[in-house]
Amino acid sequence: MSRDNDPLIRLGGLEKYFGDYHALRGIDLDIGAGEFFSLLGPSGCGKTTLLRVIAGFEGVDAGTVAIGGRDMTRVSPNRRPTNMVFQSYAIFPHLSVGRNVGFGLRKVSGDAAEKRKRVDEALEMVGLAGYGDRAAHALSGGQRQRVALARALVLRPKVLLLDEPLSALDKKMREQMQVELIRLQRQVGITFILVTHDQEEALVMSDRIAVMFEGSIAQVAEAEALYRRPIDRRVAEFIGVMNFLPASISDGVVEVAGLGKIVADDLQSTAATNGAPVAGFRPETATILFPGQDAPGRIAEGRIAEVVYYGDMTYYDVRLDGCDKPVRISMRNVFGRPVLEIGAQARLSWSPGAVTLFC
Amino acid sequence: MLRAYTLAFLVFLYAPIALLPIFAFNSGTVIAFPLDGFTTRWFSAVFSNRELHAALGNSLFVAVLSAVLSVLLGLAAARANIRYRFRGKTAAMGLIMIPLVLPEIIVATSLLVVIVRFLNLPLSLWSLIAAHVLICVPFAVAILNASFQALDPALEEAAIDLGETRASTFRRVTLPLVMPGIVASLLISFTISLDEFIIAFFLTGSDVTLPVYIWSLLRFPKQLPIIMALGTLLVLASVLILTIAEWMRRRGLARAGKNDSGGFL
Amino acid sequence: MQQDTKRGLTLIAPPLGYAVALLAVPLIAIVIFSFWTQDYLTIDRTLSLRNYREALTDPIYGAIMLRSLGISGSVTLITVMLAFPVAYFVSFRVPPAHKSLWLFLITIPFWTSYLLRIFLWKVILGYNGVVNSVLTGIGLIDEPLSWILYNANAVVITLSHAFAPFAILPIFVALEKIDRSLLEASRDLGENAMTTFLRVTLPLAAPGVVAALLIVFIPTVGDYVTPAQVGGAGGTMIANVIQAQFRDLNNAPLGAALSVLAMLIVTVLALGTIWIARRLSGGRD
Numbered sequence: 001m002s003r004d005n006d007p008l009i010r011l012g013g014l015e016k017y018f019g020d021y022h023a024l025r026g027i028d029l030d031i032g033a034g035e036f037f038s039l040l041g042p043s044g045c046g047k048t049t050l051l052r053v054i055a056g057f058e059g060v061d062a063g064t065v066a067i068g069g070r071d072m073t074r075v076s077p078n079r080r081p082t083n084m085v086f087q088s089y090a091i092f093p094h095l096s097v098g099r100n101v102g103f104g105l106r107k108v109s110g111d112a113a114e115k116r117k118r119v120d121e122a123l124e125m126v127g128l129a130g131y132g133d134r135a136a137h138a139l140s141g142g143q144r145q146r147v148a149l150a151r152a153l154v155l156r157p158k159v160l161l162l163d164e165p166l167s168a169l170d171k172k173m174r175e176q177m178q179v180e181l182i183r184l185q186r187q188v189g190i191t192f193i194l195v196t197h198d199q200e201e202a203l204v205m206s207d208r209i210a211v212m213f214e215g216s217i218a219q220v221a222e223a224e225a226l227y228r229r230p231i232d233r234r235v236a237e238f239i240g241v242m243n244f245l246p247a248s249i250s251d252g253v254v255e256v257a258g259l260g261k262i263v264a265d266d267l268q269s270t271a272a273t274n275g276a277p278v279a280g281f282r283p284e285t286a287t288i289l290f291p292g293q294d295a296p297g298r299i300a301e302g303r304i305a306e307v308v309y310y311g312d313m314t315y316y317d318v319r320l321d322g323c324d325k326p327v328r329i330s331m332r333n334v335f336g337r338p339v340l341e342i343g344a345q346a347r348l349s350w351s352p353g354a355v356t357l358f359c
Numbered sequence: 360m361l362r363a364y365t366l367a368f369l370v371f372l373y374a375p376i377a378l379l380p381i382f383a384f385n386s387g388t389v390i391a392f393p394l395d396g397f398t399t400r401w402f403s404a405v406f407s408n409r410e411l412h413a414a415l416g417n418s419l420f421v422a423v424l425s426a427v428l429s430v431l432l433g434l435a436a437a438r439a440n441i442r443y444r445f446r447g448k449t450a451a452m453g454l455i456m457i458p459l460v461l462p463e464i465i466v467a468t469s470l471l472v473v474i475v476r477f478l479n480l481p482l483s484l485w486s487l488i489a490a491h492v493l494i495c496v497p498f499a500v501a502i503l504n505a506s507f508q509a510l511d512p513a514l515e516e517a518a519i520d521l522g523e524t525r526a527s528t529f530r531r532v533t534l535p536l537v538m539p540g541i542v543a544s545l546l547i548s549f550t551i552s553l554d555e556f557i558i559a560f561f562l563t564g565s566d567v568t569l570p571v572y573i574w575s576l577l578r579f580p581k582q583l584p585i586i587m588a589l590g591t592l593l594v595l596a597s598v599l600i601l602t603i604a605e606w607m608r609r610r611g612l613a614r615a616g617k618n619d620s621g622g623f624l
Numbered sequence: 625m626q627q628d629t630k631r632g633l634t635l636i637a638p639p640l641g642y643a644v645a646l647l648a649v650p651l652i653a654i655v656i657f658s659f660w661t662q663d664y665l666t667i668d669r670t671l672s673l674r675n676y677r678e679a680l681t682d683p684i685y686g687a688i689m690l691r692s693l694g695i696s697g698s699v700t701l702i703t704v705m706l707a708f709p710v711a712y713f714v715s716f717r718v719p720p721a722h723k724s725l726w727l728f729l730i731t732i733p734f735w736t737s738y739l740l741r742i743f744l745w746k747v748i749l750g751y752n753g754v755v756n757s758v759l760t761g762i763g764l765i766d767e768p769l770s771w772i773l774y775n776a777n778a779v780v781i782t783l784s785h786a787f788a789p790f791a792i793l794p795i796f797v798a799l800e801k802i803d804r805s806l807l808e809a810s811r812d813l814g815e816n817a818m819t820t821f822l823r824v825t826l827p828l829a830a831p832g833v834v835a836a837l838l839i840v841f842i843p844t845v846g847d848y849v850t851p852a853q854v855g856g857a858g859g860t861m862i863a864n865v866i867q868a869q870f871r872d873l874n875n876a877p878l879g880a881a882l883s884v885l886a887m888l889i890v891t892v893l894a895l896g897t898i899w900i901a902r903r904l905s906g907g908r909d
Contacts, residue, residue, distance in 0.1 A: 426857060432642055
């Protein structure tokens with residue numbers, strides 16, 4: 001997505017307390033026009049509070065919120081160019097679908113026919129054409145979500161805020177809505193800010209992701225950068241799966257338990273950690289070699305401790321020689337090749353370029 | 360067996376009320392079996408009794424004002440209770456709800472002492488309204504608590520997010536969704552006030568309410584059949600009002616998309 | 625947050641102010657008043673313990689207070705025991721769609737003409753009343769029974785009737801809250817229907833039962849209409865005495881002292897019940 005030099009949203013030095021609880025700690029963040037941006041983190045990390053600060057539902061104790069170059073810190077939610085899709089969808093139960101979608105148009109100029117047309121267009125955009133006269137409480141979960149989207153988008157906001165919009169849906173519906181949200185965002189071209197605790201959802205949907213812990217932003221990056229070069233061990237643990245092995249460093253050489261020595265310059269990246277130094281690699285960056293198979297990378301020897309079969313994939317836990325803790329390796333299953341068994345000897349092919357050092 | 364017991368219990372509950380119409384249409388003047396014959400003259404007497412009409416007028420005045428004031432206060436209390444957090448809320452709500460578990464004679468005597476002995480004011484229908492509001496507010500709060508509880512706070516936020524002010528949000532979203540609870544609590548408060556005797560006996564002056572008037576009639580055996588006729592009409596009115604209240608309450612729950620979980624209280 | 629607190633306080637102010645002005649202040653006033661004394665037609669405003677001395681030393685007040693507590697206690701126990709199966713039936717046996725109809729049927733008599741209901745019990749229990757007519761009619765007795773009206777029994781029956789819905793509703797609410805899978809778990813772990821009821825249902829319903837006990841006991845102590853109508857001389861309760869002191873005997877300060885004593889005793893008993901219930905349920909509330 002194109003990002004101008006002037007961001008659409010600029011958050012500076014945000015601090016927020018709920019009584020003694022420090023909910024937001026010095027948040028600085030720029031979000032560009034037309035970006036699909038996600039706030040990702042475990043529950044209680046402050047991501048929803050941050051979204052509600054942008055929407056104007058929560059005031060802040062320090063810092064500024066600017067939208068479109070204007071200071072909005074003290075502007076009430078009804079005067080901000082943002083609209084929200086609530087976690088519960090907040091569909092007005094006493095109004096029809098059409099009246100729900102048209103709710104915010106009351107204060108917009110234009111005659112009734114024009115507003116009707118806007119409502120119909122919005123409903124069509126979310127795939128609910130012809131649903132205008134339905135009663136709101138007769139809708140399914142997925143339909144309520146679409147009404148909530150139409151209701152927010154009909155006002156043509158600069159920013160659409162989505163508070164865990166997919167958490168109430170089942171897995172199939174969630175995956176379908178992910179794709180639709182991406183399509184919708186490209187279609188309307190406005191900034192979407194999504195709050196989610198589901199790292200997979202954030203990776204799939206977002207242009208950029210802010211990972212939050214305990215009221216602070218740990219890292220802001222595009223999905224791949226976040227996955228491959230996490231800034232610290234918390235981010236690495238929260239995003240996807242990573243194997244951690246004890247490591248020690250001397251004279252530019254890293255000694256990793258089970259893997260052996262690596263020249264520091266060969267590593268993918270280095271990141272921060274609170275504890276002892278560890279080396280980490282993702283399960284898909286190593287492969288178990290089948291008898292007679294050869295590979296360009298380095299080899300580590302071990303034994304298979306556990307096999308978890310997923311249909312298209314198999315996860316193997318491999319206990320490497322010289323290391324007690326097994327590492328997880330994910331392998332795509334190939335037709336005609338049997339799945340390895342527990343206790344079998346395993347030759348692991350891995351690459352220093354896929355290893356991140358946390359020290 | 361449990362069902363049979365419950366049905367027997369219902370018979371026990373309804374037995375006294377079932378007798379009302381029987382004696383209201385009985386031509387004998389003694390309220391006892393065996394019955395004498397059919398008559399409607401007790402009803403005619405009800406419709407021509409001036410004192411009774413005056414008492415009914417007083418009762419309606421007290422009940423309407425008590426209901427309106429109770430529900431206004433109840434709305435504020437229930438809204439504050441469900442929607443906001445602040446220090447001392449539990450204690451404040453406790454004090455507001457106490458009349459629910461306070462013997463009515465304590466409410467009656469303590470208000471009597473304040474009005475007559477401390478303020479030196481004459482008793483009037485207003486002193487009774489003051490007391491009735493006090494005992495009706497907890498019932499209104501109980502019903503409205505449920506109404507506000509069923510209201511997703513995100514609905515009000517959504518309205519504000521869509522451009523409404525706090526005032527117009529209350530008018531366009533909150534009020535329509537809480538309205539069934541408001542009507543139900545109005546009707547319940549009205550019914551309580553209309554039927555209340557223990558406090559009314561202490562706090563009414565020369566203008567009496569219907570229950571106080573009925574009490575004065577109970578001493579005169581000749582008047583008893585008229586009371587039976589009056590009682591029959593009152594029971595019919597109460598059942599009608601309560602049916603509407605219950606219907607409104609259920610409609611409110613249905614609107615908010617909630618399942619029904621029980622009756623009043 | 626700050627603003628929310630302010631809004632909450634603004635909203636609670638009118639109802640709270642009302643409760644303070646018309647409940648808290650009058651309760652303080654009646655306590656002060658109870659220390660004044662009646663001097664023929666005037667009130668002596670010097671603080672004195674005379675009313676309390678009289679209330680506590682004259683044996684008649686003590687006897688009536690004890691009888692009141694006895695009658696209210698029996699009413700409470702009988703009402704709650706009669707109510708429990710009804711609440712259980714509605715909660716566990718009635719299909720969910722019909723529950724509110726049953727509750728509605730149960731509550732209706734409670735809302736209708738309090739005075740007339742009491743009076744009609746007189747008709748039912750009287751010398752020529754329904755019960756006696758039926759019993760003599762079918763030849764079970766020759767003489768109408770006279771011991772069923774104008775005594776404590778009649779008061780107990782009438783009050784139990786009046787407060788039945790008050791007892792049923794809190795027990796019903798407590799039973800409704802019980803997760804039905806707990807009962808299945810108990811059966812799965814080897815308990816039969818009866819022991820499941822005793823070991824799971826009953827303890828979980830205890831808060832509702834305690835609420836029912838209190839909600840019936842407290843107002844019945846303060847009732848003076850039922851004893852006056854169906855109680856006769858042997859059914860007089862403390863509220864009748866208080867009412868008489870205020871209205872007829874014209875010794876309002878003594879009436880106030882009796883009110884304060886009754887309120888204290890009721891409060892102590894109520895708090896005691898709650899305390900015991902907490903102890904029995906192992907600190908849960």
